[in-house]
Amino acid sequence: MFPFAKIPQSCQDMKRLIKDLGLGYDKIHSCPNNCMLYWGDQKNQQCCNVCDKSRWMNENIEDVNADEGGAQLRKKPVKVLRYFPLIPRLQRLFMSSKMTESMRWHNDQRTDDRLLRHPADSLAWKSFDMRFSSFASDPRNMRLGLAADGFNPFKIMSTSYSTWPVVLVPCNLPPWICMKQTSFILSMIIPGEKGPGNDIDIYLQPLIEELKQLWSGVETYDVLRKENFYLRAALLWTINDFPAYANLSGWSTKGRYACPCCAAQTCSKWLYNGKFSYMGHRRWLDGNHKFRFQRTLFDGTEEYKGAPQQTVRSEILFMLKDINFSYGKMNQPPNTQSKRRSRDESDDESDE
Numbered sequence: 001m002f003p004f005a006k007i008p009q010s011c012q013d014m015k016r017l018i019k020d021l022g023l024g025y026d027k028i029h030s031c032p033n034n035c036m037l038y039w040g041d042q043k044n045q046q047c048c049n050v051c052d053k054s055r056w057m058n059e060n061i062e063d064v065n066a067d068e069g070g071a072q073l074r075k076k077p078v079k080v081l082r083y084f085p086l087i088p089r090l091q092r093l094f095m096s097s098k099m100t101e102s103m104r105w106h107n108d109q110r111t112d113d114r115l116l117r118h119p120a121d122s123l124a125w126k127s128f129d130m131r132f133s134s135f136a137s138d139p140r141n142m143r144l145g146l147a148a149d150g151f152n153p154f155k156i157m158s159t160s161y162s163t164w165p166v167v168l169v170p171c172n173l174p175p176w177i178c179m180k181q182t183s184f185i186l187s188m189i190i191p192g193e194k195g196p197g198n199d200i201d202i203y204l205q206p207l208i209e210e211l212k213q214l215w216s217g218v219e220t221y222d223v224l225r226k227e228n229f230y231l232r233a234a235l236l237w238t239i240n241d242f243p244a245y246a247n248l249s250g251w252s253t254k255g256r257y258a259c260p261c262c263a264a265q266t267c268s269k270w271l272y273n274g275k276f277s278y279m280g281h282r283r284w285l286d287g288n289h290k291f292r293f294q295r296t297l298f299d300g301t302e303e304y305k306g307a308p309q310q311t312v313r314s315e316i317l318f319m320l321k322d323i324n325f326s327y328g329k330m331n332q333p334p335n336t337q338s339k340r341r342s343r344d345e346s347d348d349e350s351d352e
């Protein structure tokens with residue numbers, strides 16, 4: 001059927017072909033309790049620094065080395081993170097003249113009529129450009145969005161397994177290309193029987209390291225202009241549901257202060273059925289709006305408060321100043337502690 005095609009004859013040949021095309025990935029071993037990655041300076045460690053769990057499974061598997069023609073025994077890791085390097089993929093985008101032109105679309109061809117049709121029309125994009133004028137001076141510099149969520153790869157709801165892909169979205173592209181599946185950049189695949197939870201920070205370390213390099217600039221060849229330039233990239237947004245929002249932001253989206261934007265100014269009320277209710281949405285209305293004074297339609301009170309002030313970055317850094325971060329399943333508080341907290345909060349509400 002394909003007389004001139006060189007189809008790989010084995011799985012090893014196929015892997016070599018994919019690696020030569022730059023489509024491979026790095027295997028990074030991780031602690032089974034999500035405490036650490038065996039990466040960087042800790043690449044050669046044999047056990048976890050936090051929980052002292054072994055890096056390897058008990059049994060060995062037989063690996064046939066085709067080059068040497070002999071059988072060798074190698075250890076099998078307990079958990080493996082598949083990480084797809086970001087910098088080579090971004091550099092490869094500028095090897096296509098059509099894609100390079102699309103990367104400049106937001107600056108050269110976008111209609112700026114104060115209507116929101118593209119992420120470049122948003123206030124976040126514009127305020128970022130005003131603050132970092134050197135970054136905005138070159139339209140080829142990339143703005144990225146990060147999307148993360150878990151799913152069951154086996155399509156069986158009774159099976160307890162959750163795989164977490166982390167995907168990057170290049171926001172420079174036109175809107176009819178930006179959110180197409182072919183434009184998404186797979187960054188990593190986090191394995192595990194359950195989601196990583198707050199320990200997702202452990203797995204994001206390789207990506208954060210590359211984003212730091214991209215912020216400083218990476219030399220890249222522009223095939224359209226036939227010149228080298230320093231490509232820079234910044235992560236502007238995250239795309240996720242509310243539970244994943246808590247894992248990525250570090251702010252709990254449950255309990256008394258569930259809103260990451262309102263923070264300590266979240267309007268919450270403990271109900272007798274064991275749940276929190278959030279009825280403070282009338283604070284965003286005009287001061288003389290009729291809904292502010294209608295008690296029967298809402299929670300039986302009139303609303304006189306204004307919209308909460310947005311928490312600035314200096315306040316966030318002050319709140320995080322004395323926090324000690326601990327990762328891994330062994331360091332998670334027991335469920336009884338959360339239940340005790342809920343009872344204490346309900347007692348406080350009844351006392352008030």
